[in-house]
Amino acid sequence: MQTDEVLRGANVPLADIFARLTADVKARTHLPARDRSLAVLSAVMGCGGTDAFRTCLADALDEGLAPVAAREAVMQATAYLGMGRALPFAVAAAEIFAANGIEFLPDVPDTRARAERGEEMQVAIFGEGMRGFHASGDDLARPVNLLLSENCFGDYYVREGLSARERELVTFCLLAAQGGCEAQLAGHIAGNLRVGNDAAFLGEVILTVLPWIGYPRSLNALACVRSAKKS
Numbered sequence: 001m002q003t004d005e006v007l008r009g010a011n012v013p014l015a016d017i018f019a020r021l022t023a024d025v026k027a028r029t030h031l032p033a034r035d036r037s038l039a040v041l042s043a044v045m046g047c048g049g050t051d052a053f054r055t056c057l058a059d060a061l062d063e064g065l066a067p068v069a070a071r072e073a074v075m076q077a078t079a080y081l082g083m084g085r086a087l088p089f090a091v092a093a094a095e096i097f098a099a100n101g102i103e104f105l106p107d108v109p110d111t112r113a114r115a116e117r118g119e120e121m122q123v124a125i126f127g128e129g130m131r132g133f134h135a136s137g138d139d140l141a142r143p144v145n146l147l148l149s150e151n152c153f154g155d156y157y158v159r160e161g162l163s164a165r166e167r168e169l170v171t172f173c174l175l176a177a178q179g180g181c182e183a184q185l186a187g188h189i190a191g192n193l194r195v196g197n198d199a200a201f202l203g204e205v206i207l208t209v210l211p212w213i214g215y216p217r218s219l220n221a222l223a224c225v226r227s228a229k230k231s
Contacts, residue, residue, distance in 0.1 A: 003055045021211050029204045035169060036208055037065040038073055038162075042170045043209035045077045046177025050088045052212060057096050067102045072161035073170050079152040080174040110158060115146060118154025125157075125164055125191045165195040172202065176221035177213040185221065189228040199229045 003018070031039070037060035044052040057070060074093045078086040097103075110117055115134045122130040134149035136142065157167050168191045175185040192202060202225045210218040 003052065003059070005055075018211065025207055025211060029208050031201075031204055031208055033063055034065060034069065035166070035205075037063060038069065038166060038170055039173050039205050039208050040212060041070060041073050042077065042173035043177040043212045045074070045081065045086070045089050046174040047213045047217070048085060049212065050092060053089055054092050054096065056212075057093060061096070061100065061102075066161075067097060067100075068104065068161040069166070071097070071104065072159060072167075075159070076156045076162075076167060076170055077174055079156050080171060081178070108160070114150040114154035116154075117158050118149035118152070121153045121157045121164065122149060125168060125195055126187075127194065165192075165197060168192045168195050169197055169205065172197070172221075173205065173209055176206065176217060176224075177209065179217045179220065182220060182224055185224050186228060189224055193228065199225055 003022075029036075037056075040056050041053065041060060044056050060070060061067065071093065074086070074089050077089060119130065119132075119134050122133055134146045137145045157164065162170065168188060171188050172185070172192055175181040175188060189202065193199070197205075203222065206218050206221050206225070
């Protein structure tokens with residue numbers, strides 16, 4: 001594991017403690033390898049861990065994560081972190097892909113109107129209540145709601161490489177790792193539940209990313225899942 005090597009190379013006693021923690025977590029969870037890799041990559045981006053991201057991306061590729069899936073997680077992070085925080089991860093991913101000789105096919109353009117295709121995805125994930133969302137809200141909210149449909153869902157969620165279920169997993173981890181996004185996290189927990197990521201699955205996801213995001217944000221995310229489960 002790349003992280004262990006980094007810690008041991010720095011002669012940090014923390015390596016043994018962290019290795020025990022990650023081994024304990026892996027023994028107590030049963031996520032598919034692809035979901036686990038996507039969760040960890042998204043969590044380290046959400047908490048701003050650029051160095052950790054480099055080691056985790058290298059590990060994920062070694063463990064068989066499709067490069068296109070990793071690329072899409074990085075691209076989607078831009079919508080939830082903003083380019084100000086996402087840029088270092090995009091740069092790091094590009095460098096790692098280049099070092100591994102990974103190239104991508106050109107995108108196939110989606111000719112549908114961005115608001116239309118984005119809202120279709122919102123409805124598919126969150127239900128019919130999202131119909132007309134792009135035109136909803138008062139004078140302050142309406143421009144942002146339109147951009148959510150056009151950009152967040154119409155530019156990112158509709159792309160190939162990740163399923164809607166996987167994209168909601170990525171978003172859940174990005175929000176949980178940031179902290180302070182509990183209102184948005186609650187909404188995306190509802191989306192996760194609708195696309196097949198049930199409460200037990202999300203509990204395993206939180207346990208999986210706990211070593212990377214720490215206990216306070218993990219406990220906050222668990223509280224949000226527990227609240228959604230009761231509702």
